[in-house]
Amino acid sequence: MSGLVLAAAPALPLHTAGKYVAGAYIVFVALLLIYVAIMAIRLSRTERDLVELNRALEQRAQEDSGRDLEHVP
Amino acid sequence: MTLLPPTPNYGKGLRGLSLATVATLSVAFALVFFYAPLDADQGFVQKIFYLHVPLAIVALCGFILGGLFAIGHLRTGDRAWDMRSYVAIHMSLIFALGALITGSIWAKASWGHWWVWNEPTLVSFLIVFLLFATYQPLRFSIDDPERQARYASVFAIVAGAFVPLNFIAVRLAQGFVHPRVLTLGGGNLPGPMRLTFLVSLVGIALLFATLWKYELTAKSTRMQLRALRRRVLGDEAIRPLGRSAAPS
Amino acid sequence: MRTALAVLRKDLRLELRTFETVPAMALFAVTTFVIFHFGLGQATISGQLAAGVLTVTVLFSGMLGINRLFVTEREQGGFDAFLLAPVDRTSLLLAKAAALFTFLVVLELIAVPAFGLLLLGPSLGPALPGLAVVLLLADLGIAVIGTLVSAIAVHTRARDLIGPVIGLPLMIPALIAMARGAAAPLAAHGAASVPLKWLEVLALYDVVFALLAYAVFDFLLEE
Numbered sequence: 001m002s003g004l005v006l007a008a009a010p011a012l013p014l015h016t017a018g019k020y021v022a023g024a025y026i027v028f029v030a031l032l033l034i035y036v037a038i039m040a041i042r043l044s045r046t047e048r049d050l051v052e053l054n055r056a057l058e059q060r061a062q063e064d065s066g067r068d069l070e071h072v073p
Numbered sequence: 074m075t076l077l078p079p080t081p082n083y084g085k086g087l088r089g090l091s092l093a094t095v096a097t098l099s100v101a102f103a104l105v106f107f108y109a110p111l112d113a114d115q116g117f118v119q120k121i122f123y124l125h126v127p128l129a130i131v132a133l134c135g136f137i138l139g140g141l142f143a144i145g146h147l148r149t150g151d152r153a154w155d156m157r158s159y160v161a162i163h164m165s166l167i168f169a170l171g172a173l174i175t176g177s178i179w180a181k182a183s184w185g186h187w188w189v190w191n192e193p194t195l196v197s198f199l200i201v202f203l204l205f206a207t208y209q210p211l212r213f214s215i216d217d218p219e220r221q222a223r224y225a226s227v228f229a230i231v232a233g234a235f236v237p238l239n240f241i242a243v244r245l246a247q248g249f250v251h252p253r254v255l256t257l258g259g260g261n262l263p264g265p266m267r268l269t270f271l272v273s274l275v276g277i278a279l280l281f282a283t284l285w286k287y288e289l290t291a292k293s294t295r296m297q298l299r300a301l302r303r304r305v306l307g308d309e310a311i312r313p314l315g316r317s318a319a320p321s
Numbered sequence: 322m323r324t325a326l327a328v329l330r331k332d333l334r335l336e337l338r339t340f341e342t343v344p345a346m347a348l349f350a351v352t353t354f355v356i357f358h359f360g361l362g363q364a365t366i367s368g369q370l371a372a373g374v375l376t377v378t379v380l381f382s383g384m385l386g387i388n389r390l391f392v393t394e395r396e397q398g399g400f401d402a403f404l405l406a407p408v409d410r411t412s413l414l415l416a417k418a419a420a421l422f423t424f425l426v427v428l429e430l431i432a433v434p435a436f437g438l439l440l441l442g443p444s445l446g447p448a449l450p451g452l453a454v455v456l457l458l459a460d461l462g463i464a465v466i467g468t469l470v471s472a473i474a475v476h477t478r479a480r481d482l483i484g485p486v487i488g489l490p491l492m493i494p495a496l497i498a499m500a501r502g503a504a505a506p507l508a509a510h511g512a513a514s515v516p517l518k519w520l521e522v523l524a525l526y527d528v529v530f531a532l533l534a535y536a537v538f539d540f541l542l543e544e
Contacts, residue, residue, distance in 0.1 A: 017182065020121065024121040024178045043291070200490055204487075215478070227537045241494070
């Protein structure tokens with residue numbers, strides 16, 4: 001207990017200890033960011049599918065209204 | 074046409090949850106570097122403890138949660154439970170990987186080796202990780218989706234029950250000869266350290282919950298879009314599912 | 322219970338007539354001992370090393386039996402017959418686990434003397450009581466997990482791969498206890514008694530997983 005030093009501000013030591021701690025936290029952030037990237041790729045694919053779906057529906061609506069106009073006596 | 078049970082709205086509450094996660098984790102890391110005192114034995118290296126142990130604890134709870142969700146699936150037959158189970162195990166596996174890597178870094182920094190066998194928690198963890206790493210190969214080697222979900226749930230339950238047994242066995246095997254390398258002991262964390270640890274634990278747990286919900290929402294969205302495309306554009310417009318645990 | 326006995330009798334009779342599984346397991350075990358002799362580069366082994374070698378050999382030989390456990394059921398419609406018959410489905414679990422246990426015991430009746438002959442330094446005789454208890458308890462655990470894993474694996478595409486891949490991690494606590502427990506009887510300077518804690522771990526493992534298997538097995542059999 002007597003050896004504990006209360007660090008009021010982080011004195012980030014640039015000797016080896018700091019590198020290991022930094023490494024651990026970097027691994028954590030990297031894993032998180034990789035996950036974000038994967039989700040982003042999936043989201044863009046979902047958006048692409050949605051756009052295609054919308055376009056197809058638009059087209060179908062136009063065709064239907066075109067056909068309806070023809071049938072008007 | 075497949076009749077889906079009413080799809081739960083997974084995204085509800087996701088915003089609040091993610092904000093809480095950001096806040097808690099920021100406070101936690103601030104505490105780690107600005108408030109928590111330096112450890113007498115290990116010095117600055119001990120700071121990894123605040124990341125490694127919460128990751129490990131949350132991963133283990135996540136595995137057990139996966140087993141609990143699997144019980145829900147087998148009891149109700151509702152595939153939504155299976156999806157919750159799958160995502161929980163998937164997330165826990167990633168968190169467990171993080172715990173193993175940070176644990177290895179800590180071992181190297183404190184003890185000079187990238188792996189130590191006389192740290193029972195780390196060893197038990199490796200075994201649990203190896204077990205749950207087989208979950209996905211198992212799932213995706215079963216073609217029939219309903220059977221796949223059922224067998225995966227059985228596995229999740231057995232594996233979830235395995236976790237505590239495994240820890241007992243490994244801890245006994247280490248004997249009491251070697252001093253525990255990496256732990257500070259459950260009860261004798263000084264006040265500021267304990268506070269930092271608890272905040273960190275809550276933060277990582279919230280992170281797990283957020284990512285779990287996020288993944289479920291994304292999966293559910295993709296699933297519903299797929300069903301919509303099939304209805305509007307016909308069966309040829311949908312790409313084959315490939316590896317997916319989503320009930321189709 | 323009667324169903325379980327009937328299925329068990331069927332499996333044992335099948336094995337006695339065809340000699341498919343157990344001779345292969347035994348041969349595999351003895352060959353493994355030979356490989357270990359060359360791999361370890363020692364004339365004899367004892368103590369923890371001997372226990373470890375015996376554990377690993379029994380485990381991998383057992384895997385051969387596990388892979389074949391449900392094959393006839395799968396190929397010749399045994400599962401369907403079981404589902405149609407008005408019997409309790411968990412009797413299949415009981416029967417298959419009992420069959421696997423029997424195979425393992427027969428395997429050990431051959432492998433352990435071979436081990437004593439080929440690799441073991443100290444004499445086998447005084448080690449037998451302690452060793453027998455450890456092996457029997459471990460066999461129970463391996464039988465239960467093996468049956469469960471085999472039932473899961475038989476319906477997958479990668480049949481022979483998935484079984485060991487899932488089964489081995491699940492068996493690790495039992496194997497730890499088996500390897501550590503067997504070290505004392507096989508000690509170089511005279512057989513000691515097995516530390517009680519390993520027997521307790523094995524017993525706990527057997528009970529927990531037997532109950533668990535009993536609870537979930539039904540779900541594996543549904544169509």
